[in-house]
Amino acid sequence: MTSALPSTSPARIQGWCPGALQPMRAEDGWVLRVRPPLGRLTQVQAAGIAALAARYALHTVELTSRANLQLRGIAEADYPPLLAGLQALGLVDANVRTESRRNLLLAPFWQVGDGSTEMAQALAQALASPQAPELPGKFGFALDGGTTPVLRAGSADVRIERHGADWLVYADGSATGALVGAGQAVAMAMDLAHWFVQAGGLTGPRRRMAALLASHALPARFATTALPFVAPYQSPLGRVPQGYLVALEFGQLPVATLAALADVAPMRLTPWRSLLLEGVQSLPAQPALITRTDDTRLRISACTGAPGCGQAAGLTRSLARKLADVLPAGQTLHVSGCSKGCAHPAQTLTVVVTTTGYNLIHHGNAAAIPDVTGLSPAALAIQLQERAHATPL
Ligand code: SF4
Known part of the structure; x- marks a missing residue:
């Protein structure tokens, strides 16, 4: 695996997102994004990121709206040891192709045994396979495994939602989808991604599913079931059944706060620029943490x-x-x-x-x-x- 920086900055290429293997040049140094598997950090990983950021980047880690972590202000000479540190923590994909395709948003309220993490892993494997379609950098998948969807406002092109005992697979921007069993949901999602490419989704200025649907009708197999109405979702803060949710102003997480939280519990990243501390019912006082929705x-x-x-x-x-x-x-x-x-x-x-x-x-x-x-x-x-x-x- 290479740890060389790109010779030219792709910062202004439309539809491109930085990763750990593909950092982006900014005015204040290089920027990289970490996509934790299943949107989850173990305590060792969280403490490791805090230590790496304190040594090699600005001392604030940014939470993104795709539930990733962004490190910025990285000097060119510091990129190789930073990348090596992230690799040692198990936070870097095997290659750029796998990294850029694993654009998967998992609803953070999953419970062990509800099938969400298994489906997310199967989808990540499908996206890494040589048969997976070449997709634009911003093209993403959302997997919503709770009884009520919470990710509808999140950025995604292919959405998978639990629908009673089955799963609804649908294109972003469509009012209908395909209702399938858990065993077929990943294949159906990949089918939709292949259709996007075949229908010309890689051309045009936007290269997103909703933009393609403005001029192309979906295949009939994705029009069998109407999407149920869901009111706009407002994430809670504080105690939830899975633990304790805390938000950060502008999604800015000071490394000292991250290190303190790493002592407490494993954490899940959310698309609402917040963190879910697993199994925790109360937190030590940290001024950076927002715990009330009226803040x-x-x-x-x-x-x-x-x-x-x-x-x-x-x-x-x-x-x-x-x-x-x-x-x-x-x-x-x-x-x-x-x-x-x-x-x-x-x-x-x-x-x-x-x-x-x-x-x-x-x-x-x-x-x-x-x-x-x-x-x-x-x-x-x-x-x-x-x-x-x-x-x-
Ligand atoms: S970060 Fe802000 S200033 Fe920079 S390109 Fe985006 S909108 Fe413009």
């Missing part, structure tokens, strides 16, 4: 911004923290360093940092046409305060 820090989000991202026109997270104080009750806010808005495609109150001031979008993502442009920090705060008085939420 204001959960209502703000921000992309990396400057100085980590070369496309950012300024700081994002410090601005989001300041604006949280004047945010109307119940209102969420996203701050984006540019109009690309890569960290938050959903529509909400959005501030975009530009070289000529702050643009405000009342309800949209960062790419939307701004409602107000060129605001100073003070004018921006006033706009939000006025909104608090004008908008009953």
